[in-house]
Amino acid sequence: MLQVNYIRENREKVLERLAVRNFKQPELVDELLQVDEKRRQVQTKLDAISAEANATAKQIGELMRKGEKQQAEQLKANSGAYKEQTKTLADELQQLEQQLQQIIVLLPNLPHSSVPKGISADDNEVALEHGDKPNLPENALPHWELAAKYDIIDFELGNKITGAGFPVYKGKGARLQRALINFFLDNAGKQGYREIQPPVVVNEDSGFGTGQLPDKEGQMYHIGVDNLYLIPTAEVPITNLYRDVIVKEEELPIRNCGYTPCFRREAGSYGAHVRGLNRLHQFDKVEIVQIAHPDSSYQVLEEMSSYVQSLLQALKLPYRVLSLCGGDMGFTSAKTYDMEVWCAAQKRWLEVSSVSNFETYQANRLKLRFKGKEGKPQLAHTLNGSALALPRIVASLLENNQTDQGIKIPAALVPYTGFEYID
Template sequence: MLQVSYIRENREQVLERLAVKNFKQPQLVDEIIQLDEKRRLTQTQMDSVSSQANAAAKQIGELMRAGKKEDAEALKANTGAWKSEVQTLGEQLAVTEEELYQKLVLLPNLPHSSVPKGLTPEDNEVVLENGDKPALPESALPHWDLAAKYSLIDFELGVKITGAGFPVYKNKGAKLQRALINFFIDEAEKAGYSEVSVPLMVNEASGFGTSQLPDKEGQMYFVGLDNLYLIPTAEVPITNLYRDVILRADELPVKNCGHTPCFRREAGSYGSHVRGLNRLHQFDKVEIVQVAHPDKSYEILEQMSAHVQGLLQKLGLPYRVLRLCGGDMGFGSALTYDMETWSAAQQRWLEVSSVSNFETFQSNRLKLRFRNAEGKTQLAHTLNGSALALPRIVATLLENNQTEKGIKIPEVLVPYTKFEWID
């Protein structure tokens, strides 16, 4: 959530940056500024009347002690009107603050100055491309056929048990999943991240804190009886570990990682681009999260991007890094890098990670602060990234490494899988 003081003091810049994100309600900025002026005026009036009432109460006490009862009673007659006015102003203030809050939560985060303008994924900027795309024979199979051939994943059985988008991993397919999870966690720990195991359901306050709510209700599974949400990503519970926390400056950056299943209702379209593992309702992911000093967060964003790229390099997967344009960014992000791997059998790029800096957007909602060198509290920056999401990693590993003999397992995974081939 943006800070009202920043909006008030930087109106033109706010409007300019919101335009980069193709925000369709710029009038909200002026409405917020006007409501903030009304709030501050009401607060000033209430403070003034309260001050008068307090001064009168003190004077009444002095008059009573001096034996001037009639003067005290005359003055006391005015305090009733002051108290009534304070109550009325307090009620007006509460209404104005609620109206201001409801408009504030509709504003997305401001994009960083490096974010390119654009409306669709086609407008994203390719930052770099790494690795050679494998040349497969014409007989090469997409991952869903490979999964059936080697009895790795049963999509139909998942439909029977739950529905579309909930695959069942079997045999070496299940072992490959577990191997990737352990490999990603181990690599994160080598990079200084502390592993946490977190709940798979969160309350509304947690969803609001990381800006999934009120923006993404339709994309999350809701457990109505208990008013809880299944997590769309481990970012939500891990970041919320620090809700209402004041850290010391020397504790920054805080680095956590965690593996969870993720649940998303958004999958629902049809066609080859969402077939197999390309888009699921439930999938596993290892997430990395940092709470950082504002002066260091963009340096840390580059480090997190490099960490994800290092995983792809160790797996031997060709990939590219995209800087998302304004129209393709998430609601709360200030800058996002997407990592995509090349699917040789499908002949297309598949997104496998997003790494984002939220600056103070989440921490303002979370009331996540640190105490600076002057002893004052200020909002920290939050960052997170997929390191990595499994489904499309599995898809590209199966497709790109298929041979006449079978599917070759990357060398770094063999200590985890305990096998070199799927055959």
């Protein structure tokens, strides 16, 4: 969530950065500032009347001590108007603060100055490309056919049990899933990330804290009876560990990671681009989350990007890194890198990770602050990244590594799978 003081003092810059996002409601900025001006005027009046009421109360006390009871009673009778005025102004102030909150949550984060302007994914910039794309024979199979051939993933059975987008992993397919989770967690631990096993359901406060609410209600599974939400990513519960917390400056950066299943309702379109593992309602992911000092958060972002790339390199997957344009970034992000792997049989790039710096946007919602030995608390920066999301990693491993002997497992994974081929 943006800070009202910053918007008030930097109106033109705010509008300029929102334009980079191709934000469709810039008028909300001036609407917010008008409400804020009214709120400040009412606050000033309320403060003045409260001060006057306090001064009168003090005067009444002095008169009573002097024995001038008649004058004191007269002042007391006249001071009744203060209570009525104070209540009226307090009610008006509360309404304006609610109105202010309703507007400010509609404003997305401001893109960093390095974020390219653009409208859609077509405007994203390719920052780098790594690895050679495998040359497969003409009869190479897409991963959903390979999954059926080797009986490792059953999409129809998942559809029977739950519905489309909930696959069943079997045999070596299930073991590959578990191997990837452990591989990602072990590598995160070596990089100094503390492993967390968080709940996979969260309350409204948690959803608001990281920006899923009120922006993404339609993409989240809602448990109506208990008013809880299935998490779309481990970012939500892990970041919310620090809601309403003041950390020590010397503790920064704080590194946490966690594996969770993730649930998203966004799937549902049709066509080859969403077949098989390309888009699911439920999937597994290892997430890395950092709480960083504002002065170093962009260095942290680059380090997180490099770390995710190291995982793809270890798995021998061709990948590219995209710097997302303003129009394609998430609502809460200030800067995002997407990592995409090449799926050789489909002959297309598939996103497997997003690494983002949210600057103070989430921290302001969370009231997540840090404090040095001197000085007052200030908002921290939050960052997170997929390290990694499994479905498309599995899709690319199956497609890129298909051979006459079966699916060859990357050497780095063999200690985790216990087998070299899926056959």
